Amino acid sequence: MDNDSSGRLVAALREWVANAPAGARLPSSRALCAEHGVSPVTVAKAVRTLAALGLVESRPGVGTFVRLVRTPRPSDHGWQTAALGAPHGRLSRTSGTQRAVPPDAIGLHSGYPARELLPERLVRAAITRAARTEAALTRAPADGLPELRAWFATELAAVAPVGVTPATARDVLILPGSQSGLSSIFRAVVGAGRPLLVESPTYWGAILAAAQAGVDLVPVPSGPRGPDPDDVARAFEQTGARAFYAQPTYANPTGAQWSEQLRLDVLGIVRQHGAYLVEDDWAHDLAIDTEPSPVAALDDDGHVVYLRSLTKSVSPSLRVAAVVARGPVRERILADRGATSMYVSGLLQAAALDVVTQPAWRSHLRSVRTQLRARRDLLVDALREHVPDALLEHVPSGGLNLWPRMPDGTDLAQLARECEVRGVLVAPGDEWFPAEPAGPYVRLNFSGPDPERFREAARTIAEALRSLP
Structure with missing residues (x-):
């Protein structure tokens, strides 16, 4: 009863306050008791509620008054425009893929x-165990825990063909995620003002990292089967570039996987020009129909700078990656890492190592492969049934994404807005092109939550397309 009375009184007083001028004095407790038929305790409780809401203020010995609400003065940040100048990077906003x-x-x-x-159970158990070790209280080596470096080297050596000297732990550096690794590699290997060949389309984060490093991007067309070796060779000859950034295994966003011949051809071109291939093996653990075959496994003379992350397959919270680089280039990358992050949390490294060395890790990967296949096929079927105007040139053999092309003339920004209004978030493909987009593509992640709603999502995309002018 008291709660009901207090609630009614609060509602009545809020209406009274809304119509009263600032500084007006509320009726006395006795008057409120008489008017609303409540007890002094109920009045006191209601006044405390109004004060907590910032509507009134009490002055001991004087009374309770309607609070003066001051309109906040807009902050003046205009001076920062001149202080900061134009942004150095091509992308100055957060990617649309990171929207909540x-x-x-x-x-x-x-x-x-x-x-x-x-692998939630493995991750939680690994973090608990790592917290009990010295890794929780000591500084990790600058190049990473030796055991984790050895694991990454062994993983690459396991797929190296006979006759190729495999990488070892001394060739490996541990990084706080592959994104920071790309920044270091571009600064150390390429350098500001120098050209870097990149597939087009390619990972938006690599475009951002290169722009922030002051690197000049040189697009090389790439499609469902990867780039044409002739285009790669021509770009090296015309620009004098010293590096080519690519994703030969389940490329983001196209899903392309290079054939064995293409891997050999590109590696030969890189060697011929005395250059580097920066190989981003982001989806190594996300195979579906084929097996990952890194170009780095074919190289034993240091032409491939190989990057592999555990963020997508282990946990976004365990931002641990590795770069395999042979020769002086390793020391340059290490020096850049030391200037930016000094070392990677030993606790995270220990936990990541724990996860990937458990027997259940391989079982987990087999299970994920089955689940990714089911989700991929479900979204492919939904698009083909409900969005027949979307051209899906390639069904990826691994990774997380589809890369359909919308009808020519589609306004991707408007399409994304129309989809979002209807409750579906899609990623316009513009972000993945280092220059002008080659077409109206969108990237769709088939590994997200609620796969049972993929058909609903496809119908929504079709409806959004029909709504465009």
């Missing part, structure tokens, strides 16, 4: 797998 998903919306835009595709 509103409640009940279907998120096809993200670059990460759903939580149920992660």
Whole structure:
């Protein structure tokens, strides 16, 4: 009863305050008791509620008054425009792939797998065990824990053909995620003002990292089967570039996997020009129909700078990656890392190592492969049934994404807005092109949550397309 009385009194007083001028004195407790038929305790409780809401203020011995609400003065940040100048990078805003998903919306835009595709039990147990070790209280070596470096080297050596000297632990550097690794590699290997060949389209984060490093991007067309070797050779000859950034295995966003011949051809071109291939093996653990075959496994003379991350397959919270680089280039990358992050958390390294060395890790990867195949096929079928105007040139053999082309003339920004209004988030493909887009593509993540709603999402995309002028 008291709660009901207090609630009614609060509602009545809020209405009174809304119509009263600032500084007006509230009626006395006795008057409020008489008018509303409540006790002094109920009045006191209601006044405290109003004060907590910032509507009134009490002055001991005087009374309670309507609070003067001051309109906040807008902050003047205009001076920062001159202080900061124009941004150095091409991309100055957060990627659309990092938007939060509103409640009940279907998120096809993200670059990460759903939580149920992660080895949650292994991760939680590994973090608990790592917290009990010296790694929780000591500084890790600048180049990473020796045991974790050895694991990455062994993983690469396991797929090296006979006759190729495999990488060893001394060739490996541990990084706080592959994104920071790209920045260091571009600064150390390429350098500001110098050209870097990149596939087009390619990972938006690599475009951003290169721009922030002051590197000049040189697009090389790439499609469902990867780039044409002749285009790669021509770009090296015309620009004098010293590096080519590529994703030969389940490329983001196209899903392309280079054939064995293409891997050999590109490696030969890189060697011929005395250059580097920066190989981003981001989806190594996300195979579906084929096996990953890194170009780095074919190289034993230091022409491939190989980058592999555990963020997508283990946990976004364990931002641990590795770069395999042979020769002086390793020391240059290490020096850049020391200037920016000094070392990677030993606790995270220990936990990551724990996860990937458990017997259950391989079982988990087999399970994820099955789940990714089911989700991929479900989204492919949904698009083909409900969005027949979308051209899906390639069904990827691994990774997380589809790369359909919308009808020519589609306004991608408007399409994304129309989809979002209807409760579906998609990623316009413009972000993945280092120059002008080659067509109206969108990237759709088939590894996100709620695969049972993929058909609903496809119908929504079709509806959004029909709504465009």
